Amino acid sequence: MDSFTVSNERLLQLSTEMCLEMGKGLQGQKSSLLMLPTYVFNLPNGNEVGKFLALDFGGSTFRVILVGVEPNKAPSVKSSTITMDDEMKFVSGDKLFEHLASCVASFMTEEGLEGDNLQLGFTFSFPMTQKSISFGTLVYWTKGFENPGVVGKDVAELLNVALAKNEITKNVKVVALANDTAGTLVAGCATFNNCRAGLILGTGTNAAYCEKVANVLKLTGNPNEMVVINIEWGNFGELGHLSDIQTEFDNVIDKASNNHGKQIFEKMISGMYLGELVRLVALHYVKQEQLFGGNTPDILLQIKLFRWCCCQQFY
Numbered sequence: 001m002d003s004f005t006v007s008n009e010r011l012l013q014l015s016t017e018m019c020l021e022m023g024k025g026l027q028g029q030k031s032s033l034l035m036l037p038t039y040v041f042n043l044p045n046g047n048e049v050g051k052f053l054a055l056d057f058g059g060s061t062f063r064v065i066l067v068g069v070e071p072n073k074a075p076s077v078k079s080s081t082i083t084m085d086d087e088m089k090f091v092s093g094d095k096l097f098e099h100l101a102s103c104v105a106s107f108m109t110e111e112g113l114e115g116d117n118l119q120l121g122f123t124f125s126f127p128m129t130q131k132s133i134s135f136g137t138l139v140y141w142t143k144g145f146e147n148p149g150v151v152g153k154d155v156a157e158l159l160n161v162a163l164a165k166n167e168i169t170k171n172v173k174v175v176a177l178a179n180d181t182a183g184t185l186v187a188g189c190a191t192f193n194n195c196r197a198g199l200i201l202g203t204g205t206n207a208a209y210c211e212k213v214a215n216v217l218k219l220t221g222n223p224n225e226m227v228v229i230n231i232e233w234g235n236f237g238e239l240g241h242l243s244d245i246q247t248e249f250d251n252v253i254d255k256a257s258n259n260h261g262k263q264i265f266e267k268m269i270s271g272m273y274l275g276e277l278v279r280l281v282a283l284h285y286v287k288q289e290q291l292f293g294g295n296t297p298d299i300l301l302q303i304k305l306f307r308w309c310c311c312q313q314f315y
Contacts, residue, residue: 003247010245017241022231028217032238033231037219038182038208039133040228044190047071053118053172055104055159058125058180059143059203060084060272062100064107075190080107086144093149093158101162105169117171120163124155125180125204127232136177142234142263143204143272179230181208186228204263205270207231237264249280256303275306 006014018033025035054065061083068076082103088096108114126145128136138151150158156174163169178186185198185208197209208230214223236242242264246254250268253276254260257267267273283300285291299305 006245014241014245018233018236021236021239021241025231026211026215026217026229030239032235032241033233034127034139034235035216036127036129036179036230036232037216038178038228038230039130040178040182040186041225043186043210046190046193048190051118053104053108053120054123055100055120056123056125056180056183057100058123062103064104066107066111066113078111080110089145089147091147093147093153094162096147096150097158097162098165100159101166101169104163104172105166108168108172114168115171118173119175120172121176121178121183122156122159122174123178123180123183125200125206127230127235128155128177128179130177134175134177140259140262142259142266144258146258179206179208181206182228182230185209201270203270203272204266205234206266207233234263234266234270237268238262242268249277249284252280253277276304279303279305 021031021033022035024031025033048069049071051066051068054063054067056063056065061081063079063081065077065079080103088099091099104120108116108118124136124138126142127139129139130136134156135154136156137154140151141147156177160174163172163174181198181200183198184200185195188195188198197207199207208228210226211229212223213219213221213225213227216227216229219227237246238261246264246268250264253267253273254264257263279300279302282291283296286294286296286300288294
């Protein structure tokens with residue numbers, strides 16, 4: 001398994017290379033990292049008040065959440081988690097967002113909120129270019145999603161249209177749109193005042209952090225003001241930075257994906273791909289007659305046999 005071992009020296013080099021890519025992305029130069037401004041300029045200070053809905057969408061599951069906040073108190077949270085069927089990754093964009101709206105409606109019914117006027121925060125965990133805190137267009141799908149009619153569209157408006165069609169959710173309005181990493185950072189700051197970075201390692205992987213506006217070419221305004229930047233670091237490696245540590249198994253997974261050559265870092269470490277990585281490695285050792293006596297079980301020939309949540313059982 002030496003091919004999976006990366007020296008500390010190489011890891012430090014990769015860290016430096018990623019930082020250089022981040023700087024290029026901030027300045028609009030060619031980079032594997034999009035470095036997207038989120039238009040989140042203010043972080044929680046403990047004085048927030050209100051009751052809000054949230055929709056957290058971006059992978060194998062999504063959540064509908066009711067959050068109540070009061071000054072200097074821990075937020076009250078009620079939520080419902082829904083598993084995303086694989087077929088929903090390929091339906092039209094309209095049907096996808098109507099499905100999301102129907103799940104919000106079901107949650108509101110359970111909580112006795114039918115028809116209530118509520119503001120909704122929408123966590124959309126895919127690369128998007130934002131023009132404001134409530135406007136963002138999808139750059140491209142990741143994590144196996146291919147829903148047509150969404151790329152280049154404002155996803156907040158697509159959800160608003162779907163919510164307006166439903167009698168239960170017709171008075172719900174998307175007022176904030178954020179990537180999950182930005183949402184994680186903001187949520188962390190509500191608990192730990194000095195939190196300035198958010199990290200996701202689940203179905204996919206990404207990170208966000210606070211940056212000076214002066215360092216962001218895409219933004220104008222007070223140069224000393226801080227803004228949350230969505231790195232989109234899952235795409236690190238697109239320009240070859242990881243080629244020397246990619247294994248033969250990583251290459252197989254990349255070539256079989258629907259976005260060959262992109263999201264290399266994500267494919268090497270995140271949950272969506274770990275199950276298939278385990279299967280490929282197991283097949284390799286069967287062929288080497290170091291597993292199952294060299295006899296390949298039929299079930300091991302099934303592509304995407306293992307879900308990532310099962311892989312820890314092999315450890």
